[in-house]
Amino acid sequence: MTDKPLLTIEDLKVSFPTRKGLVEAVRGISLSLGREKLGIVGESGSGKSLTGRSILRLVPKPGVVTAGRLEFDGVDLQRASEAQMREIRGQRISMVMQDPKFSLNPVMRVGEQIAEAYRTHQKVPQAEARRRALDMLAAVRIRDPERVYRAYPHEVSGGMGQRIMIAMMLIPDPDLLIADEPTSALDVTVQLQVLAILDDLVTQRGMGLVFISHDLNLVASFCDRVVIMYAGRVMEVCDAKNLAAAQHPYTRGLLNCLPSIDGDGRDLPVLKRDPAWMEHGL
Amino acid sequence: MSGESESLQALGWRAWLLSSSPRSRNQARLGRFYIAWLSFRSNHLAMLGLGIVLALIFMAVFAPLIAPYDPNAQVLADRLQYFSAEHWFGTDDFGRDIFSRIVYGSRLTLYIVILVAIIAAPIGLAVGTTAGYLGGWVDKVLMRITDIFLAFPKLVLALALVSALGPGIENAIIAIAITSWPPYARIARAETITIRNSDFISAVRLQGAGRLRIIWSHIVPLCTSSLIVRVTLDMAGIILTAAGLGFLGLGAQPPLPEWGAMISAGRKVLLDQWWVATVPGIAIFIVSLGFNLLGDGLRDVLDPKSGGQS
Amino acid sequence: MNGAAQASSMIDVRGLDVVFGKGADEVRAVRDVSFRVPEGATFGLVGESGSGKSTVLRALSGLNHDWTGQVVIAGQAQTPKRDKAFYKLVQMVFQDPYGSLHPRHTVDRILMEPLSIHGFGDAERRIEQVLGEVGLGPSFRFRYPHQLSGGQRQRVAVARALILEPRILLLDEPTSALDVSVQAEVLNLLQRLKQERGLTYILVSHDLSVVAHMCDELAVMNNGAVVEELSVERLKSHAPEHPYTRQLMVASLGYDRAAIDRFEDFGVEG
Numbered sequence: 001m002t003d004k005p006l007l008t009i010e011d012l013k014v015s016f017p018t019r020k021g022l023v024e025a026v027r028g029i030s031l032s033l034g035r036e037k038l039g040i041v042g043e044s045g046s047g048k049s050l051t052g053r054s055i056l057r058l059v060p061k062p063g064v065v066t067a068g069r070l071e072f073d074g075v076d077l078q079r080a081s082e083a084q085m086r087e088i089r090g091q092r093i094s095m096v097m098q099d100p101k102f103s104l105n106p107v108m109r110v111g112e113q114i115a116e117a118y119r120t121h122q123k124v125p126q127a128e129a130r131r132r133a134l135d136m137l138a139a140v141r142i143r144d145p146e147r148v149y150r151a152y153p154h155e156v157s158g159g160m161g162q163r164i165m166i167a168m169m170l171i172p173d174p175d176l177l178i179a180d181e182p183t184s185a186l187d188v189t190v191q192l193q194v195l196a197i198l199d200d201l202v203t204q205r206g207m208g209l210v211f212i213s214h215d216l217n218l219v220a221s222f223c224d225r226v227v228i229m230y231a232g233r234v235m236e237v238c239d240a241k242n243l244a245a246a247q248h249p250y251t252r253g254l255l256n257c258l259p260s261i262d263g264d265g266r267d268l269p270v271l272k273r274d275p276a277w278m279e280h281g282l
Numbered sequence: 283m284s285g286e287s288e289s290l291q292a293l294g295w296r297a298w299l300l301s302s303s304p305r306s307r308n309q310a311r312l313g314r315f316y317i318a319w320l321s322f323r324s325n326h327l328a329m330l331g332l333g334i335v336l337a338l339i340f341m342a343v344f345a346p347l348i349a350p351y352d353p354n355a356q357v358l359a360d361r362l363q364y365f366s367a368e369h370w371f372g373t374d375d376f377g378r379d380i381f382s383r384i385v386y387g388s389r390l391t392l393y394i395v396i397l398v399a400i401i402a403a404p405i406g407l408a409v410g411t412t413a414g415y416l417g418g419w420v421d422k423v424l425m426r427i428t429d430i431f432l433a434f435p436k437l438v439l440a441l442a443l444v445s446a447l448g449p450g451i452e453n454a455i456i457a458i459a460i461t462s463w464p465p466y467a468r469i470a471r472a473e474t475i476t477i478r479n480s481d482f483i484s485a486v487r488l489q490g491a492g493r494l495r496i497i498w499s500h501i502v503p504l505c506t507s508s509l510i511v512r513v514t515l516d517m518a519g520i521i522l523t524a525a526g527l528g529f530l531g532l533g534a535q536p537p538l539p540e541w542g543a544m545i546s547a548g549r550k551v552l553l554d555q556w557w558v559a560t561v562p563g564i565a566i567f568i569v570s571l572g573f574n575l576l577g578d579g580l581r582d583v584l585d586p587k588s589g590g591q592s
Numbered sequence: 593m594n595g596a597a598q599a600s601s602m603i604d605v606r607g608l609d610v611v612f613g614k615g616a617d618e619v620r621a622v623r624d625v626s627f628r629v630p631e632g633a634t635f636g637l638v639g640e641s642g643s644g645k646s647t648v649l650r651a652l653s654g655l656n657h658d659w660t661g662q663v664v665i666a667g668q669a670q671t672p673k674r675d676k677a678f679y680k681l682v683q684m685v686f687q688d689p690y691g692s693l694h695p696r697h698t699v700d701r702i703l704m705e706p707l708s709i710h711g712f713g714d715a716e717r718r719i720e721q722v723l724g725e726v727g728l729g730p731s732f733r734f735r736y737p738h739q740l741s742g743g744q745r746q747r748v749a750v751a752r753a754l755i756l757e758p759r760i761l762l763l764d765e766p767t768s769a770l771d772v773s774v775q776a777e778v779l780n781l782l783q784r785l786k787q788e789r790g791l792t793y794i795l796v797s798h799d800l801s802v803v804a805h806m807c808d809e810l811a812v813m814n815n816g817a818v819v820e821e822l823s824v825e826r827l828k829s830h831a832p833e834h835p836y837t838r839q840l841m842v843a844s845l846g847y848d849r850a851a852i853d854r855f856e857d858f859g860v861e862g
Contacts, residue, residue, distance in 0.1 A: 043771035258801070
């Protein structure tokens with residue numbers, strides 16, 4: 001029972017028609033996820049964000065998504081009706097994006113937005129939703145939930161905004177959370193504090209987490225497993241603990257070109273891209 | 283065979299224009315225009331608008347060849363005739379051929395539109411970018427002047443100016459131009475304020491560029507595209523204002539075949555000879571529509587937010 | 593006084609204060625910042641957002657006029673307003689390569705602009721040479737910014753800064769908007785250019801590892817003030833003194849659940 005994966009993706013492809021022909025942004029990737037923290041790492045244009053969006057069928061038009069299999073907890077996401085998808089989005093799979101300011105309604109108090117998110121999926125009285133929202137704000141370690149409940153999005157800082165987003169996304173108690181660069185806009189210490197909250201909640205609630213990021217170091221230290229993507233393909237999947245021993249030349253190249261505090265200040269090894277990587281993925 | 287080589291040549295041009303690494307300034311510039319043209323061309327309504335505007339220009343340029351009669355030739359025996367093979371759109375109450383008058387009237391319409399655009403748009407652009415970039419008291423003074431102009435209804439202000447300057451087509455143009463620059467100044471100022479603090483303006487400041495240079499060669503080019511769109515969309519309003527002044531007898535004076543004045547002359551016989559007023563009305567409607575469609579299409583192509591990217 | 597050290601320092605900042613706003617809205621963005629950069633060195637300014645590190649850079653560059661204190665660059669005391677000659681001495685590279693190039697100008701026009709402002713001759717040769725130096729071939733010369741990748745744009749920005757042959761380059765997070773592989777290329781490029789031209793750099797960054805890689809000395813800023821100035825050797829031996837610097841260092845090593853609980857909030861200064 002527990003071995004059964006929460007999410008299975010097989011041969012996922014996303015393409016966009018342009019003036020110069022069809023551009024394949026994701027070229028047939030396969031992965032599966034249990035109740036674990038899975039990191040998807042790649043540089044810009046690797047297709048990592050589109051992979052995350054494909055799961056919720058949120059790929060912007062005119063993108064075309066095809067997959068051999070796209071299954072979440074027994075539900076075929078490709079055949080699900082729009083009504084079924086609405087049920088799944090938010091309630092069973094949530095998504096946190098990079099910039100909270102764009103994801104929150106600017107003219108609504110944040111607490112009301114969280115309560116609203118809860119009431120969309122649970123038929124409960126307003127007072128109950130409010131109580132739950134306050135609990136959730138406390139759970140993301142906001143010191144004065146009552147005050148923040150009444151605040152408008154422009155009145156909160158970036159780190160606070162991202163905590164609010166996480167509270168809003170986790171209040172329906174989803175089984176899977178997709179976090180697309182959720183902390184990239186934040187300062188490094190705040191980023192880690194927000195991740196710690198996410199980590200604790202994911203562990204307590206036994207959720208699956210897809211963590212999409214460009215930061216190899218962060219993903220290696222935060223996630224259980226890491227998927228390395230390049231040009232729409234999966235280059236390598238490995239346990240986060242063993243990332244330092246990764247085999248694929250692309251992964252090695254990425255690791256080597258990072259400057260480090262302990263480095264010797266000599267020229268950084270530059271990543272040489274092999275055209276063959278475009279053709280062969282995992 | 284020849285068809286094949288032709289298409290190959292066409293393909294060569296296309297590739298040259300769409301090249302992602304142009305080899306000269308001109309190739310880069312033409313390539314950008316070509317990409318803008320490609321996206322403009324895919325908008326059918328915009329192409330219709332462009333067609334109407336081009337037809338207007340064609341008509342104005344070749345009026346003597348197109349018009350079958352002298353627009354001012356009065357044949358009182360033939361007055362107020364219905365559509366016929368001799369007089370396609372009938373005749374007015376002086377027996378003048380309405381079709382010929384419409385054709386010659388296109389010259390006046392174009393004349394008004396072009397003059398207003400080349401007077402009002404640069405004034406608005408200069409005032410707006412200067413106010414927006416310099417800020418402070420310069421901004422306050424220039425924008426209060428703009429507000430004073432904006433505080434009057436356009437047509438009323440134009441009427442007042444024309445009655446002060448005396449009726450006539452030149453005075454009508456001056457009046458319309460004076461009343462239409464303030465919105466352009468506002469647009470240019472708003473754009474300038476968003477551009478002013480961007481890094482690329484900071485970068486030229488750090489190269490030691492003076493204010494005039496920054497405004498003229500770095501800010502103005504970014505404001506012009508939204509201004510072109512706005513001016514094109516305003517053309518319809520300008521034509522209508524000109525027609526309104528003509529209708530009230532304050533614009534073009536008889537016997538000039540100005541469309542608004544033609545409607546005014548036709549209103550006396552509107553119930554019995556409806557076409558005398560209706561045909562110039564339709565002409566105004568079509569040309570206004572054409573400019574509006576063209577403006578909408580240009581907005582899609584030129585809007586800096588969509589970037590005109592490939 | 594220490595005459596020899598004074599003579600060789602390229603940039604000397606004493607008691608720099610920057611205040612934004614007036615009255616109740618007054619914000620002291622930079623408080624009493626002092627540092628000295630010897631000729632040919634790279635000096636790092638590290639801090640989180642709102643620490644005032646970029647504000648220091650903007651005051652040095654002449655973009656921000658509202659500062660008080662003493663700024664001496666290449667032996668000359670600077671006033672808030674700069675003359676044209678100053679910009680031949682000091683140039684800047686901005687953080688966002690998507691915002692720092694004029695969207696309607698080709699690379700050629702972008703590089704031509706500083707030359708025509710300062711009346712330099714042989715523009716053709718200079719443009720070709722500087723493009724070569726930053727690793728962009730002639731095929732890039734007539735492209736528009738939207739036809740370039742982020743890394744290529746940043747190379748153009750570096751070329752634009754270098755074309756006036758300055759002696760000082762102010763780098764405002766020059767690689768934080770780039771992918772890590774591109775970051776390595778741009779950092780290598782900056783290192784090479786520094787050696788070839790004997791440039792002096794001030795590098796502003798939030799990334800301790802980038803600063804450790806590039807710099808000789810660094811100052812850590814928090815809330816507008818320098819909390820610690822230290823050499824890179826000291827940083828590399830993991831022996832910074834100030835708890836804020838130590839916390840930044842721990843954070844830059846990656847996610848460590850246990851360490852995060854020990855984070856302190858340095859946000860409000862007493």
